[in-house]
Amino acid sequence: MTDYFVLAISCIFVNNILLAQFLGNCPFLGTSKKMETAAGMSMAVVFVLVMAGIITWITDTYLLKPLNIEFLRTLSFILVIASLVQFVEMFLKKSIPGLYAGLGIFLPLITTNCAVMGACLINIKEEYTFLQATVASFSYAIGFGLALVLFAGLRERINIARVPQPLQDTSLGLVTAGMIALSFYAFKGMV
Amino acid sequence: MTEALLFMLGLGGACGIVLSFASKIFHVYEDPRIALVEENLAGANCGGCGYAGCSAAAEAVVTGKALPSVCVISSAEGISNVAAVMGMDPGTAEAHQAYNMCEGGTRATDKYHYMGVTSCKAMAVVFGGKRDCHIGCVGLGDCVKACKFGAVTMGSDGHPMVDDNKCVGCGACQKACPKDIIEVKSMSEKLLKFNQKHDPLAPCAQTCPAEINIPMYINQIKAGDYLGAVQTIRMRNPLLLSCGRVCPHPCESECRRGIEDEPVSINQLKRFVADYEMFSGARIPIKCAPDTGKKVAVVGSGPSGLSCAYFLRRLGHEVSIFESMPKLGGMIRYGIPEYRLPDDVLDWEIEGILNLGIKSYNHVKFGVDFGLGSLMAAGYSAVFLGVGAWQDYELGIPGEHLEGCFTGIDMLSRRAGGEVLDLGKTAAVIGGGNTAVDCARTMLRLGLEKVYMVYRRTRKEMPANEVEIVASEEEGVEFVFLAAPTKVIGNDDDHVTHLEYLQMQLGEPDASGRRRPEPIEGSETLLEVDTIVTAIGQSPEASFKQDPHPRMAELELTRWNTIENNPETLQSTIPYVFTAGDAATGPSLVVDAIGGGRRAARSIDLFLKGKKVEPVIDSLQHRRIKESIFTTVKGITPRKRAKMPELPVDKRLDSFVEVDLVLPEDKALKEANRCLNCCRLCYNPDIKTA
Numbered sequence: 096m097t098d099y100f101v102l103a104i105s106c107i108f109v110n111n112i113l114l115a116q117f118l119g120n121c122p123f124l125g126t127s128k129k130m131e132t133a134a135g136m137s138m139a140v141v142f143v144l145v146m147a148g149i150i151t152w153i154t155d156t157y158l159l160k161p162l163n164i165e166f167l168r169t170l171s172f173i174l175v176i177a178s179l180v181q182f183v184e185m186f187l188k189k190s191i192p193g194l195y196a197g198l199g200i201f202l203p204l205i206t207t208n209c210a211v212m213g214a215c216l217i218n219i220k221e222e223y224t225f226l227q228a229t230v231a232s233f234s235y236a237i238g239f240g241l242a243l244v245l246f247a248g249l250r251e252r253i254n255i256a257r258v259p260q261p262l263q264d265t266s267l268g269l270v271t272a273g274m275i276a277l278s279f280y281a282f283k284g285m286v
Numbered sequence: 287m288t289e290a291l292l293f294m295l296g297l298g299g300a301c302g303i304v305l306s307f308a309s310k311i312f313h314v315y316e317d318p319r320i321a322l323v324e325e326n327l328a329g330a331n332c333g334g335c336g337y338a339g340c341s342a343a344a345e346a347v348v349t350g351k352a353l354p355s356v357c358v359i360s361s362a363e364g365i366s367n368v369a370a371v372m373g374m375d376p377g378t379a380e381a382h383q384a385y386n387m388c389e390g391g392t393r394a395t396d397k398y399h400y401m402g403v404t405s406c407k408a409m410a411v412v413f414g415g416k417r418d419c420h421i422g423c424v425g426l427g428d429c430v431k432a433c434k435f436g437a438v439t440m441g442s443d444g445h446p447m448v449d450d451n452k453c454v455g456c457g458a459c460q461k462a463c464p465k466d467i468i469e470v471k472s473m474s475e476k477l478l479k480f481n482q483k484h485d486p487l488a489p490c491a492q493t494c495p496a497e498i499n500i501p502m503y504i505n506q507i508k509a510g511d512y513l514g515a516v517q518t519i520r521m522r523n524p525l526l527l528s529c530g531r532v533c534p535h536p537c538e539s540e541c542r543r544g545i546e547d548e549p550v551s552i553n554q555l556k557r558f559v560a561d562y563e564m565f566s567g568a569r570i571p572i573k574c575a576p577d578t579g580k581k582v583a584v585v586g587s588g589p590s591g592l593s594c595a596y597f598l599r600r601l602g603h604e605v606s607i608f609e610s611m612p613k614l615g616g617m618i619r620y621g622i623p624e625y626r627l628p629d630d631v632l633d634w635e636i637e638g639i640l641n642l643g644i645k646s647y648n649h650v651k652f653g654v655d656f657g658l659g660s661l662m663a664a665g666y667s668a669v670f671l672g673v674g675a676w677q678d679y680e681l682g683i684p685g686e687h688l689e690g691c692f693t694g695i696d697m698l699s700r701r702a703g704g705e706v707l708d709l710g711k712t713a714a715v716i717g718g719g720n721t722a723v724d725c726a727r728t729m730l731r732l733g734l735e736k737v738y739m740v741y742r743r744t745r746k747e748m749p750a751n752e753v754e755i756v757a758s759e760e761e762g763v764e765f766v767f768l769a770a771p772t773k774v775i776g777n778d779d780d781h782v783t784h785l786e787y788l789q790m791q792l793g794e795p796d797a798s799g800r801r802r803p804e805p806i807e808g809s810e811t812l813l814e815v816d817t818i819v820t821a822i823g824q825s826p827e828a829s830f831k832q833d834p835h836p837r838m839a840e841l842e843l844t845r846w847n848t849i850e851n852n853p854e855t856l857q858s859t860i861p862y863v864f865t866a867g868d869a870a871t872g873p874s875l876v877v878d879a880i881g882g883g884r885r886a887a888r889s890i891d892l893f894l895k896g897k898k899v900e901p902v903i904d905s906l907q908h909r910r911i912k913e914s915i916f917t918t919v920k921g922i923t924p925r926k927r928a929k930m931p932e933l934p935v936d937k938r939l940d941s942f943v944e945v946d947l948v949l950p951e952d953k954a955l956k957e958a959n960r961c962l963n964c965c966r967l968c969y970n971p972d973i974k975t976a
Binding site: 158162170174178186188254256 | 294309312405408
């Protein structure tokens with residue numbers, strides 16, 4: 096039990112996918128201008144990353160490893176994740192229209208998100224068990240959401256402040272991201 | 287290598303098969319029209335329409351949330367294609383435009399910077415937007431930044447200005463503004479705006495029965511934008527030339543400057559800009575909404591009928607006016623003498639209204655020449671009854687039908703229609719209202735040597751406008767106060783020779799607060815006259831009830847012969863018949879009739895669109911916003927109000943030339959600058975929180 100807790104803490108804070116691994120930078124900068132958008136994006140990532148973590152672990156363990164074709168991992172993961180997202184989108188549209196409307200356009204947006212892909216590949220590299228992989232995926236997604244929402248809050252405040260012309264928008268966004276990353280660096284000693 | 291290739295093919299195939307099955311199983315029915323509509327949108331996903339991309343916009347069109355013209359960059363062809371898919375008429379889609387609903391006042395010149403904050407939104411976040419006026423513009427330009435089409439700019443007075451040619455009505459500025467200064471509305475919505483209890487209205491604007499935005503047009507005059515002022519007035523009142531001449535301006539009695547000083551001469555300013563337009567030689571073009579294909583019949587072309595027709599036409603309906611007299615104008619043509627409202631001025635004004643595409647049929651009387659049945663058969667979906675109040679009351683004394691006896695409106699309208707009346711040399715007018723004064727002044731101009739006005743109370747109680755009474759005194763009308771006519775005496779030819787009256791004295795005040803006149807017994811006096819005109823009030827003439835159409839029986843009248851209606855919606859007891867003006871209220875002001883015409887137009891518009899005819903929510907209608915009515919005003923240096931230029935008395939009496947003249951430009955500007963711009967104070971940086 097403690098192991099899983101440590102794993103979760105490490106995935107959320109210490110190895111935060113956005114701020115420590117620097118994966119998924121496009122949605123980090125692209126969807127962080129408004130809190131509303133950031134929250135929607137985070138929800139979608141939690142949803143997709145857990146599903147993707149599970150399905151890629153299964154693909155790797157029961158297809159790639161027995162056939163000795165691990166070199167096709169990246170390629171096949173892309174295919175599997177893309178299909179999965181499409182499938183989930185259709186399923187939600189039919190069965191849970193409320194959730195579909197909530198996640199909106201964010202679902203297809205993260206089909207080829209590097210944060211999702213990266214987390215799945217890390218799961219395999221670290222040789223997690225099925226349960227570990229699931230917990231890790233969920234925690235990475237929570238970490239993603241945490242960072243994104245924090246960042247969006249900051250950007251909303253920055254947006255109403257007077258910022259010199261050359262630093263406006265993305266420039267100051269990147270500087271801010273760097274500073275949050277530094278502060279997240281302090282978590283290194285936790286685990 | 288082969289192995290890898292086969293594996294990838296297999297995995298791809300498997301995914302493909304699963305997805306294709308899933309698409310069958312999880313298929314959601316989607317209206318095929320959505321795809322068709324989307325094909326005809328611009329496909330730029332610009333978001334200008336306010337929806338998240340073109341497919342969302344297409345869905346909104348199909349579900350009826352948006353109009354076929356939703357796409358702001360689509361061509362006219364695209365719009366008509368979309369309309370064709372939806373089976374709608376592309377013409378009914380009226381363009382929306384942004385406008386600054388805050389007319390601005392004396393805005394604080396310096397901007398307030400809080401830790402470098404320069405956005406309106408931040409201002410509202412930091413201070414909760416509290417400032418002198420709850421709608422006040424902060425002026426930091428969030429709306430300018432929000433506009434993707436470059437249509438919003440910050441004007442020199444620190445308020446946003448919208449370029450109508452560039453604005454596409456997307457609403458981005460409205461969303462960006464934390465103070466709701468910028469609003470996106472169609473012209474129809476703006477035309478049908480009525481004063482509501484929560485509106486920030488100056489006392490004059492609350493009082494005006496036509497609900498004209500008075501501070502706004504005075505501000506425009508101050509800025510030298512006379513034609514802009516004309517357009518502001520025309521949003522509420524199409525008869526500005528007439529009103530500028532004859533309106534007794536109830537607004538001026540509520541003017542806040544009037545508490546400490548003389549009130550602003552609002553009506554003279556209205557007349558100044560109205561005349562400015564007329565003498566400029568060109569009419570300002572008036573826009574109408576796209577045709578709706580609905581037909582409305584307006585019966586009666588008095589101020590209420592003209593106003594109703596004008597607004598209905600601008601809302602896109604097809605309007606026809608039916609008038610029983612030879613010319614249009616109703617009471618303002620036939621009841622108001624030419625020296626107050628010249629015919630050519632009225633003709634010019636009515637021509638402008640008819641130019642919008644309104645048909646008129648003169649010389650046809652409702653209930654006699656045509657009726658509800660023929661109007662319905664001709665395809666009219668609604669009827670506006672503005673027949674006015676043309677039936678003079680009678681005195682009920684012996685001899686009042688002798689030759690030489692006239693009634694007020696009857697005499698005025700016959701004279702205005704060009705009839706030459708034989709009035710002899712001396713005349714007595716009975717009554718103390720505006721009609722009585724009009725009759726007396728008219729007769730002086732017709733060459734009578736002596737005109738008496740016989741009124742049963744004193745000058746103080748006369749209901750006529752003060753300026754009219756003064757003018758009649760100047761022109762030589764002789765007043766006989768405290769006199770109650772008792773008998774008309776005639777000669778052997780049954781022609782009037784004398785009016786016998788009883789002298790009165792004032793007793794106790796009655797219900798209306800005026801002291802009741804009481805007769806002095808045995809004080810009968812004779813007044814030698816050739817003509818007697820009775821002008822003691824009118825009621826609507828109900829000859830339209832003769833219409834044989836079965837539904838006419840449902841039309842109820844009050845005991846004053848006025849048409850029964852819902853006072854808020856002006857709908858009569860027949861759902862498709864609406865009424866306003868004197869026919870509904872009894873004799874009242876021109877400006878009341880104009881306001882009523884617009885209110886009726888709103889109800890008719892709702893009725894034609896198949897909506898429920900409901901009153902305006904929180905409608906202010908004749909009431910005041912209590913907290914805005916002050917008893918004292920600080921810091922006013924009295925400045926004399928502009929005196930109305932008048933024709934000298936010796937030049938008046940030999941013709942019907944207009945007596946009241948228009949203010950010269952410099953005086954008008956001076957007068958406009960006397961306006962306190964009430965309820966228009968904006969953000970004041972010294973008051974941080976209130």
